[in-house]
Amino acid sequence: xxxxxxxxxxxxxxxxxxxxxxxxxxxxxxxxxxxxxxxxxxxxxxxxxxxxxxxxxxxxxxxxxxxxxxxxxxxxxxxxxxxxxxxxxxxxxxxxxxxxxxxxxxxxxxxxxxxxxxxxxxxxxxxxxxxxxxxxxxxxxxxxxxxxxxxxxxxxxxxxxxxxxxxxxxxxxxxxxxxxxxxxxxxxxxxxxxxxxxxxxxxxxxxxxxxxxxxxxxxxxxxxxxxxxxxxxxxxxxxxxxxxxxxxxxxxxxxxxxxxxxxxxxxxxxxxxxxxxxxxxxxxxxxxx
Amino acid sequence: xxxxxxxxxxxxxxxxxxxxxxxxxxxxxxxxxxxxxxxxxxxxxxxxxxxxxxxxxxxxxxxxxxxxxxxxxxxxxxxxxxxxxxxxxxxxxxxxxxxxxxxxxxxxxxxxxxxxxxxxxxxxxxxxxxxxxxxxxxxxxxxxxxxxxxxxxxxxxxxxxxxxxxxxxxxxxxxxxxxxxxxxxxxxxxxxxxxxxxxxxxxxxxxxxxxxxxxxxxxxxxxxxxxxxxxxxxxxxxxxxxxxxxxxxxxxxxx
Numbered sequence: 289x290x291x292x293x294x295x296x297x298x299x300x301x302x303x304x305x306x307x308x309x310x311x312x313x314x315x316x317x318x319x320x321x322x323x324x325x326x327x328x329x330x331x332x333x334x335x336x337x338x339x340x341x342x343x344x345x346x347x348x349x350x351x352x353x354x355x356x357x358x359x360x361x362x363x364x365x366x367x368x369x370x371x372x373x374x375x376x377x378x379x380x381x382x383x384x385x386x387x388x389x390x391x392x393x394x395x396x397x398x399x400x401x402x403x404x405x406x407x408x409x410x411x412x413x414x415x416x417x418x419x420x421x422x423x424x425x426x427x428x429x430x431x432x433x434x435x436x437x438x439x440x441x442x443x444x445x446x447x448x449x450x451x452x453x454x455x456x457x458x459x460x461x462x463x464x465x466x467x468x469x470x471x472x473x474x475x476x477x478x479x480x481x482x483x484x485x486x487x488x489x490x491x492x493x494x495x496x497x498x499x500x501x502x503x504x505x506x507x508x509x510x511x512x513x514x515x516x517x518x519x520x521x522x523x524x525x526x527x528x529x530x531x532x533x534x535x536x537x538x539x540x541x542x543x544x545x546x547x548x549x550x551x552x553x554x555x556x557x558x559x560x561x562x563x564x565x566x567x568x569x570x571x572x573x574x575x576x577x
Numbered sequence: 578x579x580x581x582x583x584x585x586x587x588x589x590x591x592x593x594x595x596x597x598x599x600x601x602x603x604x605x606x607x608x609x610x611x612x613x614x615x616x617x618x619x620x621x622x623x624x625x626x627x628x629x630x631x632x633x634x635x636x637x638x639x640x641x642x643x644x645x646x647x648x649x650x651x652x653x654x655x656x657x658x659x660x661x662x663x664x665x666x667x668x669x670x671x672x673x674x675x676x677x678x679x680x681x682x683x684x685x686x687x688x689x690x691x692x693x694x695x696x697x698x699x700x701x702x703x704x705x706x707x708x709x710x711x712x713x714x715x716x717x718x719x720x721x722x723x724x725x726x727x728x729x730x731x732x733x734x735x736x737x738x739x740x741x742x743x744x745x746x747x748x749x750x751x752x753x754x755x756x757x758x759x760x761x762x763x764x765x766x767x768x769x770x771x772x773x774x775x776x777x778x779x780x781x782x783x784x785x786x787x788x789x790x791x792x793x794x795x796x797x798x799x800x801x802x803x804x805x806x807x808x809x810x811x812x813x814x815x816x817x818x819x820x821x822x823x824x825x826x827x828x829x830x831x832x
């Protein structure tokens with residue numbers, strides 16, 4: 289059976305820099321419930337990262353992601369001065385020096401990725417969704433999260449990609465191929481929304497229209513979470529769903545705020561924040577000795 | 578007097594035919610995409626069992642989530658009042674009714690004459706409904722009818738961290754990867770849904786006698802978990818999924 293939910297795993301490395309020219313090499317590993325990222329920074333600048341699916345074993349997933357990020361850099365685990373583990377499986381990163389919550393890491397990572405003007409970060413992850421308010425240094429002031437319910441998470445979108453037999457990376461764009469915006473699906477629960485969608489398909493709705501209805505339901509769900517802390521600009525979206533224009537555009541329309549354009553892979557925010565914290569901690573450690 | 582009750586559930590449609598208050602026919606069909614057709618089918622089957630013609634039926638009352646779509650019914654009653662009426666008629670001593678169907682769970686507290694004092698329901702989230710066990714049986718690759726007996730063989734109570742059915746599916750897969758016995762996972766599944774139902778029961782301040790109806794009453798694993806969580810026994814009627822329709826048919830005798 290084709291795995292429509294399966295998104296592309298990827299690795300990136302800065303082609304213009306050599307870590308040998310740097311001093312402080314640190315990493316952050318974000319072991320999420322759905323995806324894992326390992327991010328390497330050299331002197332506080334993004335140098336390389338990997339992003340892959342989390343397996344059934346957290347320590348193993350952390351190691352796989354780290355190995356893949358290190359691959360081709362000529363670096364080994366021993367070259368990393370400090371490693372921070374974050375995400376749902378942060379305590380299960382065997383080679384980390386410290387675990388830091390993903391809330392703190394996401395804010396810190398978004399501060400780097402979108403600049404110090406970011407005040408509200410919406411992280412739409414695989415199995416949770418959080419809204420973080422932060423200051424100009426990326427320090428968390430307030431947050432709310434939903435990690436109890438699949439509605440409004442990447443996992444929910446995966447379920448729909450599977451149901452409609454459409455690749456997850458295409459569903460966002462496909463959702464715009466409608467003559468008119470349909471009303472959102474009425475069920476919040478993903479399980480019930482799936483039954484509702486099946487009934488709509490039977491009624492003759494094209495897949496794109498069903499997707500439009502689901503994307504706007506998801507946007508609405510997330511907007512209620514945003515309302516709880518309020519959206520102070522500037523506003524950024526991280527996580528896998530940030531790549532789904534079908535949800536992002538509808539969310540922007542609903543809240544009347546446009547999100548900053550992403551210059552980096554939106555899935556690395558947590559790992560990158562971890563690597564930046566690691567750099568700070570390494571500096572402190574070196575100063576002490 | 579011949580009356581009929583039609584319960585238009587989310588997943589199945591149930592019909593009960595009464596002659597002077599006694600059940601003479603009943604039928605159940607899967608609610609297809611054409612609920613009307615499925616209702617017609619169930620109605621015809623129940624009448625056949627009762628040996629009566631459509632012309633002989635004096636009153637028809639519908640209930641259930643899709644009660645407005647019951648083609649034959651002249652009027653309808655809510656699931657809450659249908660359930661209460663059906664249960665109290667069978668068990669006058671019942672004070673609490675728990676109904677767990679495919680896509681809804683509800684707890685009702687009532688008086689001895691079947692009057693509803695309070696009720697709580699979950700229709701928003703699959704975690705507190707039969708759909709949860711269906712999703713878990715798929716993840717476990719165990720037939721839904723086997724899930725209950727299987728969980729009775731469990732030796733260990735293990736916790737289920739996920740509440741959401743979608744997340745619980747992933748958790749079940751992880752537990753299987755970790756070589757957790759399927760029996761223990763099945764029990765964890767039933768414990769999880771039972772705890773959701775008990776929180777509904779607490780909301781209405783349940784008191785014995787507790788009668789359990791709805792399709793999930795047929796799942797012995799869930800019944801076991803529910804009794805443990807409630808810390809009291811529950812009574813289960815012979816045809817637990819037909820009680821709503823029975824209550825509607827009783828309501829039809831009153832009009």
